[in-house]
Amino acid sequence: MLIVVLGLVIIVGFGRALLTLPAVQDMVLENGIAIIAKRGADPLPDSESLRVYVCGSASPLGMGQAQACIAVVTPEHFFLIDSGAGSTDNISRLGLPTSELDGLLLTHFHSDHIAEIYEVNLNSWVQGRPQPLTIYGPQGVAEVTNGVNATYRQDRIYRTGHHGEDLLPPALGVLAHKTIVPGIILDDGDLKITAYLAEHPPIHPAVGYRFDYRGRSVVISGDSNVTGETLKIVDGADLLLHDALSLPTVTALSEALGAVGQSRQSKIVSDVMDYHASTDSLIVLAEQSNVDMVAFYHLVPVPPNSVVEDIFIRGAPDNFLLTEDLMWFDLPIDSDDIIVHRP
Ligand SMILES: [Zn+2]
Ligand SMILES: [Zn+2]
Numbered sequence: 001m002l003i004v005v006l007g008l009v010i011i012v013g014f015g016r017a018l019l020t021l022p023a024v025q026d027m028v029l030e031n032g033i034a035i036i037a038k039r040g041a042d043p044l045p046d047s048e049s050l051r052v053y054v055c056g057s058a059s060p061l062g063m064g065q066a067q068a069c070i071a072v073v074t075p076e077h078f079f080l081i082d083s084g085a086g087s088t089d090n091i092s093r094l095g096l097p098t099s100e101l102d103g104l105l106l107t108h109f110h111s112d113h114i115a116e117i118y119e120v121n122l123n124s125w126v127q128g129r130p131q132p133l134t135i136y137g138p139q140g141v142a143e144v145t146n147g148v149n150a151t152y153r154q155d156r157i158y159r160t161g162h163h164g165e166d167l168l169p170p171a172l173g174v175l176a177h178k179t180i181v182p183g184i185i186l187d188d189g190d191l192k193i194t195a196y197l198a199e200h201p202p203i204h205p206a207v208g209y210r211f212d213y214r215g216r217s218v219v220i221s222g223d224s225n226v227t228g229e230t231l232k233i234v235d236g237a238d239l240l241l242h243d244a245l246s247l248p249t250v251t252a253l254s255e256a257l258g259a260v261g262q263s264r265q266s267k268i269v270s271d272v273m274d275y276h277a278s279t280d281s282l283i284v285l286a287e288q289s290n291v292d293m294v295a296f297y298h299l300v301p302v303p304p305n306s307v308v309e310d311i312f313i314r315g316a317p318d319n320f321l322l323t324e325d326l327m328w329f330d331l332p333i334d335s336d337d338i339i340v341h342r343p
Helices: 002-018 022-038 087-093 117-127 141-151 153-163 228-233 247-259 263-274 279-288 306-312
Strands: 049-056 069-073 078-081 103-105 134-137 176-179 183-187 191-200 203-213 216-220 239-245 293-300 320-322 328-332 339-341
Touching: 049 087, 049 216, 049 239, 069 087, 069 216, 087 117, 117 141, 117 153, 134 141, 141 153, 141 176, 191 228, 203 228, 216 328, 228 279, 239 279, 247 263, 247 306, 279 293, 279 320
Parallel strands: 078 103, 103 134, 134 176, 216 239, 239 293, 293 320
Antiparallel strands: 049 069, 049 328, 069 078, 183 191, 191 203, 203 216, 328 339
């Protein structure tokens, strides 16, 4: 055993020494850059499936993971649902071709869902998106979109001034917007997107979205309690990605903050319990419906270790899981399979 450990130490030490050599550093740089350069260069996958990517699994209570963002991809479509802080980097890491982005669907306008609207816009503009990016959302989306356009007007002028109008046409850097109401918001024969009313008081309206693509389906909740609307929209759905709050964890956090005199923070943490779905309520929802798989996202809070992960998922049946950034789901057409890819 001692010989094995000593051997490993020598090998690791030798590897570290090699990495100090300029020729080896240049080789590592070349290979690393090649991997980064390839990101987003491939077209949408042509596999016959509905794919769902987690580009942000966190809520404001969580570190180390990006805030709310889900990508729904088919061979012909690419939509994002929300764009919280850190999500654009994950979209790049996932290799998704933002030049083919069809739209950004917002569930509501809390900061953890809209922080990177412009980063998504800039990334897809630079990648060569051929039309302006449209931001879809409930009442209020015009104000948010106009605000982002105004805030980043100077940035767009700099970018086009530096790289030229051929590469970055000014008109394609300006966001468009479309106000939606609950109901079908897109139906092209293969893909149908349905918005439904979420319960996230005092935010009104807040919505979630269901995607139906050639017999496969996913529901993405945004922030919401479980309601009768949730029960209706998940009927027959393959996959539900739902905002999830761990009551034992949030209660413990609020009490701990109160015990050390952090009464403001304790109250704020306690307040969030009334407008996110508890894990228990999602377990009941699954018992009442025929949804095949439930994936918790927008985790309140993001578990910092495996013990809190176990507490988060406690009592849930086998068809439940916790998401993390860069996880993705493959739902092949003409199949009941849901293949979970972990990062
Ligand atoms: Zn949120
Ligand atoms: Zn919210």
